[in-house]
Amino acid sequence: MxxxxxxxxxxxxxxxxxxxxxxxxxxxxxxxxxxxxxxxxxxxxxxxxxxxxxxxxxxxxxxxxxxxxxxxxxxxxxYVTVSASEDHEEVFKPEKGAxxxxxxxxxxxxxxxxxxxxxxxxxxxxxxxxxxxxxxxxxxxxxxxxxxxxxxxxxxxxxxxxxxxxxxxxxxxxxxxxxxxxxxxxxxxxxxxxxxxxxxxxxxxxxxxxxxxxxxxxxxxRFFNSYAVGFYPVLQGGIIFKALKQKNCFTLATQDASGKEITGTKTYTLGQPMYFEAKRCGHLSGSGDQRLYIHKCFMTASKNPNSYPKYTVIDNHGCMIDGKVTKQSKFLTCASKMVQKFSVGALIFKGHVSTHASSQQLYMHCEISMGKLTPTQNSKACNYDQATKKWQELYGYHSVCHHCASTCSSAHPKATGKIISSHPWKVLSSKDGDAEADPQMKSFDVDSLNLEDPDMAEHKDFLDHWEHDY
Structure with a gap:
């Protein structure tokens, strides 16, 4: 019991x-x-x-x-029972004020x-x-x-x-x-x-x-009321350190020639220049000794960056390799080095051309990271100069571009940036008849070129040295 x-x-x-x-x-x-x-x-x-x-x-x-x-x-x-004498009367007497x-x-x-x-x-x-x-x-x-x-x-x-x-x-x-x-x-x-x-x-x-x-x-x-009798708030816990610096967050947007972001799905014609802008979220608050780098960019016909086929336009940690194919593909200078813009000539995948499809929907995928202001072999922005047949860094330090003529050595560390994808766009095939101009192709004999014409001189130079480009 x-x-x-x-x-x-x-x-x-x-x-x-x-x-x-x-x-x-x-x-x-x-x-x-x-x-x-x-x-x-x-x-x-x-x-x-x-x-x-x-x-x-x-x-x-x-x-x-x-x-x-x-x-x-x-x-x-x-409640408490208290025996109050007459001496206590003044204590309980109401009065004005406090x-x-x-x-x-x-x-x-x-x-x-x-x-x-x-x-x-x-x-x-x-x-x-x-x-x-x-x-x-x-x-x-x-x-x-x-x-x-x-x-x-x-x-x-x-x-x-x-x-x-x-x-x-x-x-x-x-x-x-x-x-x-x-x-x-x-x-x-x-x-x-x-x-x-x-x-x-x-x-x-x-x-x-x-x-x-x-x-x-x-x-x-479940809870306490701050007005409850006998409640005394006590701050507990140790010191928690939280980084004020935001983790790297990047965006890749399509733009028009004036630099305005394109909303919705844009339609291009074959060969028309397309403009892209890569930047870090809240880039204006970035450090003055940092710069944004694009290590690699490629196009796919699917939103999935691992899909095939794919066409690479930037490779080797910042080489605009598509610039050897067309002058429209190049890095562009920006007022802030926390932003990187580039252009690419519109294209379509040959294997996806269909008599029933009037256009192809494409996506751009880029590997982006932040680095020091001075470029290196693993963080750079190199364009191919068609006139000099040389690679040049966008802001100088051209020596870091010497690997663009080949594949960068495996001894160099790989870029650790995250793959960022753009919104889709469409490219019309030439059979749609929507191109703004129909260029008339002519056949020329190399010996009959008029070298006094600057344009012809450029083509002559290309024909004389084309083997050295590859």
Whole structure:
């Protein structure tokens, strides 16, 4: 009967309240010394309760409707009977304006409930069975002296979980809430509760201890009110360092010849120049010693950059290799080096030409990263000069472009930029008859070229040296 009485007291008095503090123990509550673990958790919970007292009593009622779940020392009486003499009449007399609160009123208002002899007895009886409620675990211990048999631990369980620690004085059941012990979790308007039952069910043919079931409950308040009596906000936690610099975020947009971004799907004709702009999100706030680099760009007929076929226009860590095919493909200078613009002549994939399809939809995919202001072999923007047959860096330092004539050595580190894709555009095939001009192609004999014509001289130079371009 003594154990059953303790169980009733435990149900009404041991409903514990969790506070938002760090979990200082590991995920496995099994430890070498359960007594030290119990004392440690008592200290942690006790410190938190002192820093953040429970809310006003009326908000913390147990399932039975009793207010006894709040520690006795924190209870604030609803009213106090005071024998006031005539000397106190002026203290309670209403008057205009404001004045400091008299000491007598402070003494009356802050009177705390004095634990009664009965409550002290209940606390003493509670020592037979104790519970600690933490934000992620429940610890229960029961004194061994209440059992008459040495193997009582075999029949003692917390829900479905057995005793997992023991000392000469106590049996311990230390479990995380995520353990499958039969914890019943209930959600209420202002608190969340966890219930379980401490069972003692001996299976021996004879009994020396009576079986019992002790209901246990932990209550976790959902919120606190700043106006609640006795609530003292406490700032907890350590120092958290968060980088103010935004992670690299890039965009690749299509533009018209004037530099305005094109919204929607643009349609080009074959050979028409297309303009692109790559920049970092919030580039205006970037560092003055940084520059945006495009390492590689290629076109596909699908939104998926891993699809085929694909046509590469920029390669070798910043070489405009399509510039050897057409003058329209080149890097363009910008007012800010946090932005990189380039142009490419419109094209279509030969294998996708169909008599039924009037146009092809294409996408541009680029590998972009940030680097130092001075270009290197692995971060550059090199154009091919058709006149000199040489590679030149957009802002000088032409020596970094010497790898553009071949494939960069594998000894150099690969670019680590992320592939960014543009919005799609369409290119009309020549059979659609939508081209702005139909160039008339003529056949010339190399020996009959008039070198006095500058244009013809350029073609003569090309025919004389074309083998050296590849």
């Amino acid at each position: 003594e154990v059953l009485h303790a169980g009733l007291v435990l149900l009404l008095f041991c409903s514990a309240y969790s506070y938002q503090f760090r979990s200082s123990a590991g995920d496995d509550p099994s430890v070498q010394d359960p007594e030290l673990e119990w004392e440690r958790m008592e200290t942690v919970i006790g410190e938190e309760m002192m820093q953040t007292p429970p809310r006003e009593t009326k908000f913390l009622k147990s399932a039975s409707g009793s207010d006894s779940s709040t520690p006795e020392a924190m209870n604030v009486p609803q 004045r400091p609160l008299p000491d007598l009123i402070k003494e009356i208002s802050l009177v705390t409930a004095t634990p009664t002899l009965e409550s002290e007895k209940r606390i003493a009886r509670m020592a037979l069975v104790e519970i600690l409620c933490h934000v992620d675990r429940i610890y229960v211990r029961i004194r061994r002296e209440i059992f008459k048999t040495m193997d009582a631990y075999k029949y003692l369980t917390l829900g479905t979980c057995p005793v997992n620690q023991g000392t000469n004085a106590h049996y311990y059941l230390l479990y995380l809430l995520k353990t499958n012990c039969g914890f019943k979790k209930e959600s209420h308007a202002d608190y969340w509760s966890v219930r379980n039952v401490l069972h003692y069910k001996p299976t021996s043919p004879v009994l020396r201890d009576m079986p019992f079931d002790i209901p246990l409950q932990c209550k976790f308040p």
